[in-house]
Amino acid sequence: MANLASSTQVINRNKPTIGITGPDKGGEIAWWFTALGVWLAGGKPVHITPSFPRTADGLQGLIVGGGADVDPQTYQQEAVFKEYLQRTLHHPKKTFFQRVWRFTRWLYYPALFFLRKLFSRKPQWALDQARDHLEFQLIDQAVKKNLPVLGICRGSQLLNVYFRGTLYQDIEEFYREEPNPSSIFPVKKVTFLAGSKLAQIMGVQKLKVNALHHQAVQRPGAGLEVVAWEANQMVQGIEHTTRPFLIGVQWHPEYLPRRQEQRRLFQALVQKAKEVHHQIEAPDLQTALAAPKNSALEELERKEEQKASSSLQPRVLDR
CATH class of the missing domain: 1.10.12 (Lyase 2-enoyl-coa Hydratase; Chain  A, domain 2)
Structure with a gap:
């Protein structure tokens, strides 16, 4: 039995299981591209949604994915x-x-x-509270077990909220002098903080990335540091200063598999996942999901409800 357990441990280290979160509907393309990134990096991707909060044989790493796909602009x-x-x-x-x-x-x-x-689904500000709770509890489990975590777009924002940071509910105020492109094509220039984990992973000081978000990190949470930004200071990357791998990026690296530097993000995550000694098991997740909703998450959802309500009000167009 000892030999069998040792053999299983080696297999898990060689091909770690990486959980990838997403919505029940509307996130299929994001899932497949993110899973491809994990698979190419040598990991085993597992899809996790509110309807299927599974952990397979245990998770050694976590990717908190972006929001439901919306129609991109022309x-x-x-x-x-x-x-x-x-x-x-x-x-x-x-x-x-x-x-x-x-x-x-x-x-x-x-x-x-x-x-x-x-x-995709049509653009809307509908809340997904079941997904919020699931991802918040997964992040909590990953942090407690010191697992590597990568937050993508909405996932990066949720990481910041978990550590008690704040968000800009609407980033358009940053783009008064120039348009804010919403595109899967790499159109935004990002600068990385020299010496940061993210800069070391990407291997460059500046890079063009894509952008599909309408919210962003405002004040980084406890232990988090802004390590990537645009020229207008819009935050594009955060990381935890003491944990070995807890990184959030505002762009979508899964849609840029042809770019070597984007693939390095998944490679670094999988490599760290091979080194973990604990993992999230199914009983851990079930216990976590039974926990009350976090107050920080309730506050975020309250703000989103207010924004959704205001967006339905008729507007007077400027002439």
């Missing part, structure tokens, strides 16, 4: 073909086959655009 298509023109047609030295190959590569973005549109 800016994406324009950006894709503008980029194609700049990089392909404006390079006359490229051979015909090189141009075809480059065009094929850039078809990835409009293809992803239409996939997301096909499986």
Whole structure:
């Protein structure tokens, strides 16, 4: 029996199980791309939703995913073909086959655009309180067991709320002088804090990322530090200063699998997951889900309800 237990432990370390959270409906494309990132990094992805709060044989790592997909703006298509023109047609030295190959590569973005549109839900401010509670309890379990955690977009915001940080409910005020693009295409320039875990993982000081969010971190929570930002100081990345791997990114690295630096995020998570000594088992999660809702989460949901209510009020358009 001792040999069997030892063998099982080695298998778990070699291929750790990574939980990936998401909504019951509307997040299928995000799940598949995130699962691909974990699988390519050598991990075993497990889908966790409010209707299926499973932990398989135990979780050694956690990814708190983004919100339900919404129809992206048409800016994406324009950006894709503008980029194609700049990089392909404006390079006359490229051979015909090189141009075809480059065009094929850039078809990835409009293809992803239409996939997301096909499986997306219409934009709405509907709350998902069951998912909020599930993810909050998973984060709590992961923190207590010192598991590696990656928050993506909404997941990064939830990490900040867990550590008692605050959020901007609407980030449009940061984009008074220039438009705020909503795109799966990498259009936003991000600067990383030198020496931070995130900067070491990404391997660069500056990078272009995509953006699909309408909220963002305002004040970082206890133990968290802002480690990536835009030129207007909009937060794009946070990390815990003492824990080995607790990182939140505002962009969607799962939609950029062709970028090596984006794949490094999943690789770093899986590598840390191989080193953990504890994991989240099914009984742990069931006990956690039976716990009362956290007060910080209730406050966040109250603000979202207020915002949803105000968005339904008729507006007077400026002329």
